Amino acid sequence: MGATVFITANVYTNTMHALMETTLEHVRYIYSIARRPCRLALYSLIMVALGVILVAPLTFPGVDVSRVSFTNEYLNSRVAGLLIIPSGHKGEVPAVIFSHGATTNKELYLPMCRELARRGIAVLAIDLPGHGGSGGHSAATLTEYTSIWSAYDYLEEKVPEVDTSRIAAAGQSLGGISSTFAGVRQGGPEFRAVVAIYCWPSLEQALETTSGPLDDFVDRLFPLFTWSRGFDITDESQLAERDIISRLSKTVPPNYLLVVGERDEMCTMEQEEALVAKAAGRKSVEPGKIYGSFEDGTARELVITSDDHFSEVTSSAVFSAVYSWLTRAFGMEARGTAPFLMFRYSGWGTILLGAMLLGLAVALIMYAWLKDRGARVREGPVEEVEPLQSTWVTAPSVVVYFLVISLVSLPLAIWLGIRVLVPFIVGDMFSSLAVVRGLLTLGGLALGGWLLYGRLPALRDWDWRSDARRLGIDAAPVAGGFAAFLFIYAPLARVLYLGPGLPYSILWYVLFVVLATFLFWVEGRYFHSLLLPLFGRTDELRGRIRYLASEAGTRTLALALIFVPLMSNPFMRMGRPGMIRLPLVVVVLIAGLPLYYFIAWLNLRARSAGISLAAPSLALALLQGWFLTAMLSLR
Secondary structure (H helix, E strand, O other): OOOHHHHHHHHHHHHHHHHHHHHHHHHHHHHHOHHHHHHHHHHHHHHHHHHHHHHHEEEEOOOOEEEEEEEEEOOOOOEEEEEEEEEEOOEEEEEEEOOOOOOOOOOHHHHHHHHHHHHOOEEEEOOOOOOOOOOOOOOOOOOOHHHHHHHHHHHHHHHOOEEEEEEEEEEEEEHHHHHHHHOOOOOOOOOEEEEEEEEOOOOOEEEEEEEEHHHHHHHHHHOOOHHHHHOOOOOOHHHHHHOHHHHHOOOOOOOOEEEEOOOOOOOOOHHHHHOOOOOHHOOOOOOOOEEEOOOOOOOEHHHHHHHOHHHHHOOOOHHHHOOOOOOHOOOOOOOOOOOOOHHHHHHHHHHHHHHHHHHHOOOOOOHHHHHHHHHOOOOOOOOOOOOOHHHHHHHHHHHHHHHHHEEEEEEEHHHHHOOOOOOOOOOOHHHHHHHHHHHHHHHHHHHHHHHHHHHHHHHOOOOOOHHHHHHHHHHHHHHHHHHHHHHOOOOHHHHHHHOOOOOOOHHHHHHHHHHHHHHHHHHHHHHHHHHHHHHHOOOHHHHHHHHHHHHHHHHHHHHHHHOHHHHOOOOOOOOOOOOOEHHHHHHHHHHHHHHHHHHHHHHHHHHHOOOOOOOHHHHHHHHHHHHHHHHHHHO
């Protein structure tokens, strides 16, 4: 028996030794052919570790966090939540049901929710319908409040640690509106208090504040958004259903606090004051002054901070106002100073950036390995093509055709009924646009190649099999790098509650990636085939800069023009009155130029390296799809 154990142990030791030797040999080989990417991978892992070290202490100590789910009986759909209970609490504790803003999820608000729990208030943070891990579809505030009612029922029935006589509803943006609805709808639970971090008087007023009359632009663009699947923005009765100010009174919602930043882009301070005045039964109210009594539920207050709509999430002033209101409503003694919530967001960003850099490093390592093995088929140098027409004729024709495509894309998509292909906000309009503009660009590429350079006959000799093989090989490192990014980020997102680590609907995610890759690829080929040859040798800095500027400028101008056909005024300004308001076209020009310059540079760099444009196109589509479906989620 002893001999058998000895032999087995010896075999195991030798096997592990051989495996380690083989592994080290592979590591040395990889490092020898890709030293810089290997160093980048190491630095990325260190960055991720630092992020974890920063995030973990700001998540768990002092609170017990658990994932929960329950059924929204009103909509017959699943509600996902995070239950955050104060550690070591004695007896029952009060609780608040916290709801997030549109396109976000419950995890984004964990710093604020955790600090409430550390101070003795249990928090059930939920994903509203059509967001995060919850089922159903967003209804533009019409039914979201039912998830808050269901969360109330869950606390009553399933969480014995909670004092059911002291439960409040709170939220920011969409969550603030939904919490207000939850407090004013008849037949629902009896909340001790309702807190809204921003709330609109009505949907119509909110839209007109930021973008002008609905029929000037918004209702023309509306069919391309996922909201349009269950909501007609031109129907006055449906708009009236989403009105809030008419439902407020001195008793509903109970103990109502409205907190808003004075730089909030979604409203004016006059609108927010009117809301609280209506709830207080007065003609006007003074910010910072409490009206009514907590004992009978008539307490009202408007708190104005120096924040904008996005910084309200991380604001210490907002937290202080919310916590102070809840302690008074619950009859508690306030404890602790206002926390600095940005620490945890910094750790979150460090982990995300580190994971992305690791994915880039893995992709570069795979490229180096394929190149060393001779597996890749090079495209060769940039093809020099002598135009059949002079540059001053050819270049404008290429640019003008692309701009015309952008002008007709959205109206054509609506006319053809190609509206919401992918039911995620932002992704919905982009996917419809990708189909129309991609096909039009592809047609222009074929026609332009034939008319300007006589390239169409070359299709007869195209080696489709070899080209497909090369596309697959060149795309493999991109897929590998994205897999490495998810391999690091997704588990940490799950354990540390950073937010969804994977897109929560793989089918729609894949469809979006396919459509986005097609658009990025065909547009890249369009410019490389028709515009690039006009600039001569791009291995010279001057020629490269001129070309990149021309492509980026054309793409940016096309993006700025894309909304013009749907506007009654092409110079329509966006943003609420009292702030810096610029025409939408100008905003797109300012924001789009650096982005498209990077895309043009990335495509040109891939071409000079002999890599198919499908590779950078796939990389952009994967990251954009992940960001829209996992980080900015609304369906």
